[in-house]
Amino acid sequence: MLQPNQLAELDAFLVELNRASSAVILPLFRGDHGLEDKGGPQGFDPVTEADRGAEAAIRKLIAERHPEHGVIGEEYGEDRPDAEFVWVLDPVDGTRAFVGGLPLWTTLIGLRFQGRPVLGSIGQPYLGELYIGSAAGSRLMTRGSSQPLKTRPCPDFSRAIIATTDPEACFNPAERQAWRDLRKATRLARLGCDAYAYAMVAAGTMDVVVESGLKSWDVEAAMPVIEGAGGFHSDWKGQPIGQSGGTMVLAGDRAALDATVAITGLA
Structure with missing residues (x-):
């Protein structure tokens, strides 16, 4: 320690x-x-x-x-x-x-x-x-x-604000479908914010960020920031994010993480 x-x-x-x-x-x-x-x-x-x-x-x-x-x-x-x-x-x-x-x-x-x-x-x-x-x-x-910094609660996932960088360039066909399902399940989606969206989850202005095809340097810096602000992270299957990167969900609260993984876990 x-x-x-x-x-x-x-x-x-x-x-x-x-x-x-x-x-x-x-x-x-x-x-x-x-x-x-x-x-x-x-x-x-x-x-x-x-x-x-x-x-x-x-x-x-x-x-x-x-x-x-x-x-x-x-x-x-x-x-x-x-x-x-x-x-x-x-x-x-x-x-x-x-x-x-x-x-x-x-x-x-x-x-x-x-x-x-x-x-x-x-x-x-x-x-x-x-x-x-x-x-x-x-x-x-x-x-x-x-x-x-403090993440915000998201008791109603249908009111969530979500983000990703570029689903057309970064997601495979199954992941793009999961993203479309996420958009249907939530209120508002923003594109192209890159890691600035991670900061917005920590600041409590956004609820969820999903990404795929990441390297370790794309995500590891954000994980302690999200944790320290009260948020959660996992891969798209709900498992810990690996040292090599891969898929990622950052969420302001556990309910939002679980609701997201219920969709992305099918990709």
């Missing part, structure tokens, strides 16, 4: 990591960001100087401050992934939003301790927002202030 003083120190370091990544990313947002196409089986897969530069800055600080820690990142791969502490990084989640000038991209930084996600953050520095959480609780840090 992490001791409270250890968690406090790592929490402060996580804030520092977000500041370092923001210093790289923000000058490139809505500017010359050096867009490239990594290619792949699903077509256009963008990467920018912001993605690479921010991850490099984060890794540099980790190496300087905690050289015994491991790192898993989207841009530069794995370094000691079996270490006791492992940082899991997605420097710009939502690169498509980033290159389109939309402030819905986020920086995701998570920390595993003995294989389990224990601390995480969802940062949106253009809006001045940092959502950060652990078992000790979650909070929103914004422009010099801090306030606790």
Whole structure:
């Protein structure tokens, strides 16, 4: 178990990591960001100087401050992934939003301790927002202030607000049908918010996010934030989310998670 003083120190370091990544990313947002196409089986897969530069800055600080820690990142791969502490990084989640000038991209930084996600953050520095959480609780840090995060109850699933990124691009046919069934069962659906939607579940403005085809860096940072705010997560079958990613449900309360899994579990 992490001791409270250890968690406090790592929490402060996580804030520092977000500041370092923001210093790289923000000058490139809505500017010359050096867009490239990594290619792949699903077509256009963008990467920018912001993605690479921010991850490099984060890794540099980790190496300087905690050289015994491991790192898993989207841009530069794995370094000691079996270490006791492992940082899991997605420097710009939502690169498509980033290159389109939309402030819905986020920086995701998570920390595993003995294989389990224990601390995480969802940062949106253009809006001045940092959502950060652990078992000790979650909070929103914004422009010099801090306030606790709390998910909201969803006693009537027909009134739920749900989100996913892009069902046409990210879901297989069975998953797209599950998404259509979810939309019929709920009040309102939003698309294209990427990991910013995770933050909205933690903040209590949305109820459920479902995604598929995720990597570890797409989801691990969000899990402690959701837990610390009182929410829940699982894969589409209601099982724990694996270290390699896969499918994901984030929900503000248990009833919403169960109602979602009753639908997605059929995909």
